[in-house]
Amino acid sequence: MDDVNLEIQTGEFVSIVGQSGAGKSTLLRLLFAEEFPTSGSVIIDGWDVTAIKPWQIPHLRRQIGVVFQDFKLISDKTAFENVAFAMEVTGEETREIKRTVPQLLKLVNLTEKSENYPWQMSGGEQQRVALARALAFKPQIILADEPTGNLDALHAWDIIQLLLKINKLGTTILLASHDEAIVNAVKKRVVTLDKGKVVRDQKTGKYAL
Amino acid sequence: MKIFAFTRAIRSGATHFWRNIWLSLAATGVMVLTLAMLSLLLIVSILGQNILKGIESKVDITVFMADDAAETAILAVKADIEGFKDVSNVVYVSKDQALSAFRDKHKENSMIAQALTELGSNPLQAALVVRADNTDAYNNINEALKSPKYERLIARVTYDDNSEIITRLSAVVKTSRKVGLAITFALAVIAVLVTFNTIRLAIYGYHREIEIMTLVGASPWFIKGPFVIEGIIAGGVASIFTLAFLYPFLRVVSPQVGAFFVDNQFSIYNWAMGNFVLIIALVGGTGVLLGAISSIIAVQRYLRAQ
Numbered sequence: 364m365d366d367v368n369l370e371i372q373t374g375e376f377v378s379i380v381g382q383s384g385a386g387k388s389t390l391l392r393l394l395f396a397e398e399f400p401t402s403g404s405v406i407i408d409g410w411d412v413t414a415i416k417p418w419q420i421p422h423l424r425r426q427i428g429v430v431f432q433d434f435k436l437i438s439d440k441t442a443f444e445n446v447a448f449a450m451e452v453t454g455e456e457t458r459e460i461k462r463t464v465p466q467l468l469k470l471v472n473l474t475e476k477s478e479n480y481p482w483q484m485s486g487g488e489q490q491r492v493a494l495a496r497a498l499a500f501k502p503q504i505i506l507a508d509e510p511t512g513n514l515d516a517l518h519a520w521d522i523i524q525l526l527l528k529i530n531k532l533g534t535t536i537l538l539a540s541h542d543e544a545i546v547n548a549v550k551k552r553v554v555t556l557d558k559g560k561v562v563r564d565q566k567t568g569k570y571a572l
Numbered sequence: 573m574k575i576f577a578f579t580r581a582i583r584s585g586a587t588h589f590w591r592n593i594w595l596s597l598a599a600t601g602v603m604v605l606t607l608a609m610l611s612l613l614l615i616v617s618i619l620g621q622n623i624l625k626g627i628e629s630k631v632d633i634t635v636f637m638a639d640d641a642a643e644t645a646i647l648a649v650k651a652d653i654e655g656f657k658d659v660s661n662v663v664y665v666s667k668d669q670a671l672s673a674f675r676d677k678h679k680e681n682s683m684i685a686q687a688l689t690e691l692g693s694n695p696l697q698a699a700l701v702v703r704a705d706n707t708d709a710y711n712n713i714n715e716a717l718k719s720p721k722y723e724r725l726i727a728r729v730t731y732d733d734n735s736e737i738i739t740r741l742s743a744v745v746k747t748s749r750k751v752g753l754a755i756t757f758a759l760a761v762i763a764v765l766v767t768f769n770t771i772r773l774a775i776y777g778y779h780r781e782i783e784i785m786t787l788v789g790a791s792p793w794f795i796k797g798p799f800v801i802e803g804i805i806a807g808g809v810a811s812i813f814t815l816a817f818l819y820p821f822l823r824v825v826s827p828q829v830g831a832f833f834v835d836n837q838f839s840i841y842n843w844a845m846g847n848f849v850l851i852i853a854l855v856g857g858t859g860v861l862l863g864a865i866s867s868i869i870a871v872q873r874y875l876r877a878q
Contacts, residue, residue, distance in 0.1 A: 395787075418791075420786075420789075421789045421791040421794075422789070424789030425789035429787060431787075435784045435787060437781045437784055438780075438781065439588065448785070449789070451576075451580055452789050452791070453789070454576050454577060455576075456576070457576070496788065
């Protein structure tokens with residue numbers, strides 16, 4: 364990434380587009396302290412992520428929901444347990460977990476798959492579990508890194524619908540994608556990256572390289 | 573919140589152990605081998621020490637007293653020797669006792685009996701049989717007996733005859749102890765490394781899961797907790813299996829090895845029964861610690877790698 368100056372308001376839905384290697388993933392990884400910039404700063408809600416101490420990283424990550432292209436579900440936990448795990452790490456009460464997780468699974472339409480393991484679910488279902496997990500923190504921000512990259516068009520659209528729904532409830536969403544159809548259908552702010560630089564930033568943009 | 577984390581670690585660790593029962597059993601099996609090996613090393617070293625003790629106890633020096641030494645003077649010397657460093661006991665054998673023992677020993681041989689009768693008087697000397705705690709001490713005892721104080725009382729000390737054998741035996745005993753300790757240590761290290769690597773491989777299978785947990789914001793100890801509990805469960809189960817194997821093993825083997833202890837009747841089975849709390853603590857403690865520490869180190873690796 365090079366000379367990127369980007370400001371995102373609370374409640375925005377921002378699509379970050381660009382070719383593979385343009386720096387979409389890197390931008391998101393900088394936000395949840397998976398990578399650190401050589402210079403400059405990343406500030407989330409007044410908190411400078413670049414100056415973060417290692418022991419603070421878990422606390423930061425409990426405030427940001429992240430969805431990955433490869434789902435990153437824990438393979439020997441059921442759908443319910445995967446979502447519950449995200450709440451357990453914050454020290455949430457068991458009663459509260461038992462109450463909230465079914466609600467989250469219902470939100471992503473997976474109530475009946477609650478006891479299934481990831482390998483017993485389709486890609487779209489796994490990604491919906493991942494989304495439910497990202498929501499478990501009640502995060503202010505959701506980072507979605509190519510969430511539809513491994514899904515067919517129909518399931519991809521399911522996920523995008525869910526993201527839009529979540530955004531409507533007030534959560535800021537950053538969606539990294541190189542799927543033209545999806546970005547165009549979203550009709551929200553589009554930031555275009557090329558070779559690590561921001562080349563375009565439009566309020567209701569279209570996918571164009 | 574801490575309590576939640578703790579009970580969750582236990583529940584999650586137990587669940588994980590159970591869901592991956594074959595992997596868990598494999599790791600437990602290797603731990604059983606390790607603990608059994610460590611127990612056997614302990615048993616062998618205890619046996620070895622007792623065999624060496626048995627050999628050492630066979631060594632003594634005999635102080636033959638002058639013919640004209642009065643019994644009170646001899647007993648005074650006995651008291652002196654008992655005061656020497658490292659002396660374990662001193663037995664006084666009077667002229668009469670020596671004679672009857674001699675007769676007893678040679679009762680098959682009529683020539684000797686006849687010769688003694690013809691001789692009329694008792695040709696044997698009174699003696700003090702000295703035993704020391706360790707074979708090194710005999711040289712010092714011998715030197716002390718050369719003091720002018722005893723010159724008229726002591727006729728002869730057998731150390732001069734046996735000194736070479738005693739020195740050599742002492743060297744053998746010392747070397748055996750050192751070599752035994754080194755072998756025990758080396759085998760123990762190997763056994764521990766094998767277990768450590770088994771657990772490391774088992775956890776390697778979860779490095780992706782560990783990475784995901786960090787991405788979801790789990791703190792390092794929250795991630796380690798269940799793995800540590802699993803290690804403790806594996807160690808605990810392995811300890812129980814090991815102890816269950818050890819008991820019948822000792823029962824069967826004890827009488828067999830008893831043959832090495834002609835005199836002092838040392839029984840490894842009785843020793844184990846007398847020290848069973850120590851053995852349970854040692855096997856159980858080693859199993860649990862080995863499981864927990866191996867897990868911590870193995871998980872730590874993947875926490876740092878991300």
